[in-house]
Amino acid sequence: MTKVKICGLMEKEHVEIAVSAGADAIGFLFAPSKRKVTIEQARELAKDVPPGVWKIGVFVNPTKEELINAIQEVPLDYIQYHGHETPDIVLSNNLPSIKALSVQNEADVVQAKQYMTDFYLFDAPGTDYQGGSGKVFDWKLMEANHIPNEKIILAGGLNPKNVKAAIERVNPYMVDVSSGVERNGRKDKELIQSFIRAVKDRSVE
DSSP: OOEEEEEOOOOHHHHHHHHHHTOSEEEEEOSSSTTBOOHHHHHHHHTTSOTTSEEEEEESSOOHHHHHHHHHHTTOSEEEEOSOOOHHHHHHHTOSEEEEEEOSSHHHHHGGGGOOOSEEEEEOOOSSSSSOOOOOOOGGGGTTOOSOGGGEEEOSSOOTTTHHHHHHHHOOSEEEESGGGEETTEEOHHHHHHHHHHHHOTTOO
């Protein structure tokens, strides 16, 4: 069954809602974003995340020192690189990792193979920030299957209404949502629950 990551969580209430609804991963943004949290805030939020639910930190062009500090202090299970990090940087840091790539054409999917990472997150190009645009990219670009499905995390404009179609088209290991479960820029209980239900119960319309 496809797993679910709820990203950009900033409030204890929403972490609890996501976990109780069946989220498999929680994402904390440490990069420039309206959803950015501090290490201290993430540490408090992480206290409500039970074992078995991944805690993922999202960074843009971080130093290795920043990453190690976050992994130890929050603590985190995975680092999500969401900037212009090179394959050499990801490899040399030697940390459990997810490399995010913006997809505009098939070449963007192919280039993922340059990275030695645990998972590849395919996202729509960002607007004001790296990623998190709330826009969908062309899922047909994933059909050539350059990357094993068990290593694919699909993001970009997903919401409770389109996530089933995305899963049927791409068959990713995990889907990642942030703005798609928000109302007026804030996470919404009903949307979080509806999104997870749409993924976990494929019979729900």
